[in-house]
Amino acid sequence: MAEAMLEIADLVVEFLTDYGWVRVVDGVSFSIRPGETLGLVGESGSGKTVTSLSVMQLVPSPPGRIAGGSIRFAGRDLVGLPEAELEAIRGDDIAMVFQESMTSLNPAFTIGDQIAEVVRRHRACSRREARERAVEVLDLVQIPDARARLGAFPHEFSGGMRQRAAIAMALACDPKLLIADEPTTALDVTVQAQVLDLLRSLQERFGMAILFVTHNLGVVADLCDRVAVMYAGRIVETASVFDLFESPRHPYTEGLLQAMPQLGERGQRLAAIPGTPPMPWQMPQGCRFHPRCPYAETACTERDVRLEAVGQERHVRCRRSGELALAGAE
Amino acid sequence: MLNFILQRLLALVPLLFIVSLLVFSLVLIIPGDPAFMLAGEDATPEEIAAIRADMGLDDPVLVQYARWTGGVLRGDLGTSLFSDQPVLEVLLERLPVTISLAAAAIVISLLIAIPAGVIAGTRPGSLADRIVTLGASSGLAIPNFWLGLMLILVFAIWNGWLPATGYVPITEHPVAWLRHILLPAFTLGLSAAAILTRQLRGAMIEVMNQDYIRTARAKGLAWRFVVLKHGLKNAAIPMVTILGLQANYLLGGTVIVEQIFGMPGLGQLAVASVFTRDLPMIQGVVVMAVFVAVFVNLLVDISYGWFNPKVRPQ
Numbered sequence: 001m002a003e004a005m006l007e008i009a010d011l012v013v014e015f016l017t018d019y020g021w022v023r024v025v026d027g028v029s030f031s032i033r034p035g036e037t038l039g040l041v042g043e044s045g046s047g048k049t050v051t052s053l054s055v056m057q058l059v060p061s062p063p064g065r066i067a068g069g070s071i072r073f074a075g076r077d078l079v080g081l082p083e084a085e086l087e088a089i090r091g092d093d094i095a096m097v098f099q100e101s102m103t104s105l106n107p108a109f110t111i112g113d114q115i116a117e118v119v120r121r122h123r124a125c126s127r128r129e130a131r132e133r134a135v136e137v138l139d140l141v142q143i144p145d146a147r148a149r150l151g152a153f154p155h156e157f158s159g160g161m162r163q164r165a166a167i168a169m170a171l172a173c174d175p176k177l178l179i180a181d182e183p184t185t186a187l188d189v190t191v192q193a194q195v196l197d198l199l200r201s202l203q204e205r206f207g208m209a210i211l212f213v214t215h216n217l218g219v220v221a222d223l224c225d226r227v228a229v230m231y232a233g234r235i236v237e238t239a240s241v242f243d244l245f246e247s248p249r250h251p252y253t254e255g256l257l258q259a260m261p262q263l264g265e266r267g268q269r270l271a272a273i274p275g276t277p278p279m280p281w282q283m284p285q286g287c288r289f290h291p292r293c294p295y296a297e298t299a300c301t302e303r304d305v306r307l308e309a310v311g312q313e314r315h316v317r318c319r320r321s322g323e324l325a326l327a328g329a330e
Numbered sequence: 331m332l333n334f335i336l337q338r339l340l341a342l343v344p345l346l347f348i349v350s351l352l353v354f355s356l357v358l359i360i361p362g363d364p365a366f367m368l369a370g371e372d373a374t375p376e377e378i379a380a381i382r383a384d385m386g387l388d389d390p391v392l393v394q395y396a397r398w399t400g401g402v403l404r405g406d407l408g409t410s411l412f413s414d415q416p417v418l419e420v421l422l423e424r425l426p427v428t429i430s431l432a433a434a435a436i437v438i439s440l441l442i443a444i445p446a447g448v449i450a451g452t453r454p455g456s457l458a459d460r461i462v463t464l465g466a467s468s469g470l471a472i473p474n475f476w477l478g479l480m481l482i483l484v485f486a487i488w489n490g491w492l493p494a495t496g497y498v499p500i501t502e503h504p505v506a507w508l509r510h511i512l513l514p515a516f517t518l519g520l521s522a523a524a525i526l527t528r529q530l531r532g533a534m535i536e537v538m539n540q541d542y543i544r545t546a547r548a549k550g551l552a553w554r555f556v557v558l559k560h561g562l563k564n565a566a567i568p569m570v571t572i573l574g575l576q577a578n579y580l581l582g583g584t585v586i587v588e589q590i591f592g593m594p595g596l597g598q599l600a601v602a603s604v605f606t607r608d609l610p611m612i613q614g615v616v617v618m619a620v621f622v623a624v625f626v627n628l629l630v631d632i633s634y635g636w637f638n639p640k641v642r643p644q
Contacts, residue, residue: 056547056548058544058547058548083553084552086550087550087551087552088550089550090547090548090549090550091548091549091550091551092550095548095549096545096548098541098544098545098548100541103540103541103542104541104542104544104545105542105545106542106545106546106560106564107542107564107638107639107640108560108563108564108637108638108639109560109563117549117551118549118550118551121549121550121551122550153639153640155639155640166545169545169549
């Protein structure tokens with residue numbers, strides 16, 4: 001087994017709110033190997049975006065802070081690294097693609113300028129060479145007539161093209177790790193599929209690792225090797241994609257799988273998970289999922305549940321995981 | 331872009347027509363008969379009538395308007411009743427004084443507002459922000475005539491570092507020009523600096539929370555670079571609007587500041603002309619002011635396109 005490229009251990013992120021410091025990420029651990037795609041899945045507010053921003057050390061501060069744990073990238077702990085060293089890593093070794101392509105590109109500068117900028121930041125090259133690289137990566141993400149599009153502004157691109165341009169920008173310096181935070185959520189379904197295809201082919205070609213943050217399990221099945229499921233600031237289950245879909249071990253994962261719309265089952269109601277995720281300042285005692293869990297017992301409401309290893313590469317945070325037979329995806 | 335400018339210039343035609351009506355009607359609105367003023371106290375009614383006929387004041391209003399507008403279009407703004415010089419000549423003599431005063435005031439206000447607004451807007455709630463905000467409120471509260479007098483007192487009378495009054499053309503002696511323009515320009519520009527600082531601070535706070543700032547940071551760009559490139563250009567958009575409005579306001583402000591600092595500019599000319607009832611000169615000053623204001627607004631509109639590509643004409 002190859003050594004992990006990114007290894008997050010016991011990550012704790014807190015935000016200052018009206019209720020004081022609240023933990024929105026509470027003891028998260030996972031790792032990604034070179035060339036691997038890990039899906040980080042969870043509902044809105046589960047802490048998945050904050051976790052991904054932590055890797056970049058870009059959690060807005062104030063009001064946020066990393067209160068504990070370590071994020072080791074290529075053997076180096078990014079937590080507490082001096083800003084100048086972080087800047088050298090951001091955009092070069094680790095790059096990021098965000099959800100909203102409309103707002104995540106600067107409206108006042110051309111696409112070409114925004115791509116060339118990151119190249120010039122990390123590579124000793126001339127303005128012209130940086131522009132050539134911009135043409136190259138725009139070609140790579142299949143933007144037609146890339147050279148002519150260098151001078152275009154973000155508002156002159158469609159949503160799908162903007163997201164391609166954002167991916168091109170992230171790839172410009174050949175990152176070892178790409179963090180994609182819901183990169184397809186804001187796109188039309190057909191465009192979503194194109195962007196996912198693109199990401200997959202780029203990964204096959206360049207072999208970078210991807211941390212894919214999403215709430216959409218369908219996308220995960222499509223793209224990821226392994227999955228970490230987050231709920232209420234914690235990892236509740238990690239498994240290979242196959243295992244997770246075949247035989248989920250956590251009731252929350254089962255709920256997510258059941259809530260996925262499936263073809264050929266018209267008329268049948270989707271099984272939504274009842275209730276809503278807890279607010280970070282009023283986390284339930286015991287297992288955080290117990291108020292919504294159909295299998296909860298009294299004991300689940302009393303003691304905290306640890307993330308336990310269950311077999312090869314699998315972890316689950318449920319005291320009943322051994323006895324329950326949960327339904328996978330069909 | 332050229333098309334855009336041409337369109338803008340065409341759009342000015344109706345505006346200038348309305349302005350010409352207003353300026354011309356000054357003759358009808360201002361109490362007192364210019365012929366009477368010109369003839370002097372001892373003139374007989376016959377003499378006054380002769381002057382009226384000579385000046386064309388007996389003609390129907392429409393004829394007078396057509397004659398005046400025709401003159402303006404040919405660059406003939408009439409002759410000063412007071413000094414007998416052509417109005418345009420006097421205006422062109424005075425214009426550089428006012429333009430350099432207003433321009434220097436704008437430069438000073440930007441030199442204050444950009445650093446102050448950026449520092450405050452990127453660290454809202456910090457000590458620096460509170461100092462800047464307090465400074466901006468004070469800058470707005472200080473009346474410019476009082477500020478001008480205090481500056482003269484401190485820098486000219488007590489310390490003798492800078493001249494209290496007068497003006498030297500920049501073409502004649504750039505250093506002397508700067509020494510003369512510094513105090514009046516600061517006096518004129520301070521309130522604009524305060525307004526621009528507040529505007530930029532607010533815009534900067536908003537812009538720094540945008541997703542594209544996070545993207546720029548995720549590219550490994552240094553904080554300072556992100557602020558000055560990705561932040562400032564977007565935050566400048568609302569500031570340019572305010573700057574355009576302020577430029578017009580500054581031109582008005584020159585009237586008082588030129589009086590205080592004894593500068594031979596348009597503002598001083600306007601005041602003197604009103605006192606001497608020099609009607610053609612007053613009209614000339616107003617026409618000139620309108621032209622400058624219109625030109626400044628055109629510049630602002632053009633600069634929008636640079637700051638904000640979305641409004642750039644296709």
